[in-house]
Amino acid sequence: MPVPKRKTSKRRRDQRSSTRFIRVKAIAKCSNCEHPLPPHSACTQCGFYKGKKVIATKLDRVLKRGELKKAHQANQHMQEYAQENNEQDNK
Structure with a gap:
């Protein structure tokens, strides 16, 4: 087994x-919302990177889910209305 000589x-x-x-990490600001974030990364608050929307944020998903829910309810309402009209026409 090798042993150090000195x-x-x-x-x-x-x-x-x-x-x-330990090195101090660099912190940049989002160009859209001024939120602090690491350089060369998309903002988690607004979803922008270099002035373009690149990711969907939690708020975006909530709004989209609400719109889909409203559209689904409207579709159901229209189907119920159509069924009632068909029943009245058949009588």
Whole structure:
């Protein structure tokens, strides 16, 4: 088994680990809503990246779900109305 020929000095040991320190992370602001976020990433609040909408946010999904629900209810109402008219025509 290999064994070191000489003791590693404190200087050499500490130089080896001198680059293992915590770096401050860069923080950019969203160009659309000024929300702080990491650089080169899409904003989680508004879904914009470089001035373009690239992802759907939670609010977008909620609004879309509400619109689909209203459309579904309107469709059901129209079907019920059509059935009532058909029953009246058959009498």
